[in-house]
Amino acid sequence: MSHKPIDIAIISSFPPRKCGIASFTNDLTQNIEQLFDPSLKVKIFALNTASSNSFDYPKKVVGQIHNTNLKDYLKAAKIINQSPSIQSVLIQHEFGLFNGKNNSYLQKFIKLLEKPIIIVCHTILPKPKPFAKELFKLFQAKSKALITLTENSRQTLINEYGISKKQIFVIPHGIPSTQFVTNAEKQKIKLNLHLKNKLILTTFGLLNKGKGLEYAIKAVARIIRHKPNLRYLIIGPTHPEVKKREGEKYRNKLIKLVNILGIQKNIKFYNAYQKTSKLLNYLKATDIYLATPLNENQAVSGTLSYALGTGLPVISTAFAHAKEIISEQNGLLIKFKDVADLADALERLILNTPFRNQLAKNAFFSTRDMLWHNVALNYANIILKFIPAKNYNFRKLPKIRIGHLKRLTNKFGVFQFADLFFPNPSYGYTLDDNARALVAATKHFAMTKNKTGLKLANIYLNFIKKSQIKNGSFVNYFHADYSTNHNENEKCSLEDSNARTLYALYATLNENGLPKKIYHKIQSILKHAKPLQQNFRFLRAKAFYVKGLYNFYKIKKQKLTYDQINKNCRQLLLSYQKHKRSNWHWFEPILTYSNSMLSEAMLYGYLVTKNIKYFKIAKLTLEFLVKESFNKNRCVPIGQNGWYKRGGQKTKFDQQPEEVAALVQTLIKMYQITQEKKYFILAHKTFSWFLGNNTLSQFVYDPSTQGCFDGFGQKSLNFNQGAESTISYLLARLALEEPHS
Secondary structure: OOOOOEEEEEEEOOOOOOOHHHHHHHHHHHHHHHHEOOOEEEEEEEEEOOOOOOOOOOOOEEEEEEOOOHHHHHHHHHHHHHOOOEEEEEEEEOHHHOOOHHHHHHHHHHHHOOOOEEEEEOOOOOOOOHHHHHHHHHHHHHOOEEEEOOHHHHHHHHHHOOOOHHHEEEOOOOEOOOOOOOHHHHHHHHHHOOOOOOEEEEEEOOEOHHHOHHHHHHHHHHHOOOOOOEEEEEEOOEOHHHHHHHOOHHHHHHHHHHHHHOOOOOEEEEOOOOOHHHHHHHHHOOOEEEEOOOOOOOOOOHHHHHHHHOOOOEEEEOOHHHHHHOOOOOEEEEOOOOHHHHHHHHHHHHOOHHHHHHHHHHHHHOOHHHEHHHHHHHHHHHHHHOOOOOOOOOEOOOOOOOHHHHHOEOOOOEEEEEEOOEEEEEEEEEHHHHHHHHHHHHHHHHHHOOHHHHHHHHHHHHHHHHHEOOOOOEOOEEOOOOOEOHHHHHHOOOHHHHHHHHHHHHHHHOOOOOOHHHHHHHHHHHHHHOHHHOOOOOHHHHHHHHHHHHHHHHHOOOHHHHHHHHHHHHHHHHHHHHHOEOOEOOOOOEEOOOOHHHHHHHHHHHHHHOOHHHHHHHHHHHHHHHHHHEEOOEEOOOOOOOOEEOOOOOOOOOEOHHHHHHHHHHHHHHHHHHOOHHHHHHHHHHHHHHEOOOOOOOEOEEOOOOEEOOOEOOOOEOOOOOHHHHHHHHHHHHHOOHHHO
């Protein structure tokens, strides 16, 4: 779908210039462009220092501003104002980035701009001087929004600068998307980095005397006797501006201190700017992260955010940002310039491995809202909020990947549950999940010809065959040792799983280009199942049954199939007529799970019988469900913690991927039948729930694992990535390709 191009101008330092804000802006722009299609682009106006020549910038840098040259600011303002595609300006502000007394050049630049301005405030000084207050008053007057990276900075702007709280948004510093590193994996990474059997402490970032590393080195010297295998990695070059002023004075001072203390074997300096991938490897090998800044008012630390986001227990001085994001659950705070306090904290973590491991887990999970794709999404939402001709259908779809599905699958089938993204065999397998997985794997193979999908499909089909019992029906639950879980199968209704399985078999039979042996195996299973003699009682089972029979009817048009479809749709129709009210257009007196499948079944009934009543009820009920599942442009599906009874309050949590995925698939089917674009747009808006357009404003799909979180409650994600969630995501993502296939 085409849109008018929208460009965002960003005023910032930018790589290859080496500074924290340059790296921040690079990560932010990459993630904004990964999240949105080409109609939303970033144009960089790069800030250079007086002492630096122009850098060899990438193409997205369309202008350069030497921070001491007022003409460059004026020229950039003119270009931005005259560009029809640039519809918003994002300014990264830190006092040292801009020249002119009291940032006067920046002030003149802002006053000239005619486009909506958003300012990211990286440094908020407490007890501000008059010039700082005046500058921020200008920011407030000329900008649509001010973004701070911490709540503490927001409160400082409100209480000490007099900025309206309505204008301030808090978005945390972003962190890369990484998988949680187990102790076993950590040892492998250490081996690759030639750090086998070492206890690793790490600090990274651009060196300057404000980092307080001399105190960390002295503390390490105190505890070497307990841990001679300890290694302290100090990673990063000297800050370029510091190096211009004083060379390697601070680094040399640290090296001299190491030599005096006689701990040369235990301290290793990496005097180079590390690529993110290499830096993350060092962090994944790390056991404890040390952050020892000396400035108690330091508002933001990207290095601290990265450490917590990688799942590291942190020992940090109690500077402003650290006090906000470090608690007893993820790290320890220490006094400034206090070697004894730091040494005690180190001993506490080194000698208590279970405590250290728990802090690491807590650090990882407490930072998931800080992943760069979540941060970029929040920036984009604020930017789009102030663009007059905004369009909410920009989202770029992730590539279809089945890595996590493969991870959850062994030779027997797909495991039901996961601990984080690791398969949890304890709860065994279900037919439900393997039937879903069969559909996803065969669709993936049909679309991509990737043989992994075909290999997985064979596993799931074999599982279905094993689940079939003597009377032709299927059992649902299996233990981890592959044996049938008789207790669960006898206790629970098996209608849904049986109907879903019949649908999966017919859908696979209807898929072109599969090996003949798959078709033969399906036909053998179906022959024994006697599918045309089924008499399901529950509505969702009827709906899945109709969907399956529709696929069979496409292969072989016969009266018995037609009659079964018509019979079950007529029963759905009667249920609708029984329960509908003037404000309740539904088949039941309650909205529960897989709701849209009931409307979708009526669509299949219409396609086969041409009964217009079926189509009208499908349309009416689907539009009722959409109304109840949306709040403005955001999908808020029926919560599974109580559902939604007629005349009662809709439960908003737990929100589950399965409900959202079902709605995506039904909307796509309605679009295919009607060719009304609104259903296509609604399907994409619904799918965007997986990509952060939800109540939490966080991704439910996990790009780092290719899995999907198990939904979310009122305050946080369920970090496990089980079969139902991951397969539901895949089915929704595959459905979005169907209109184009």
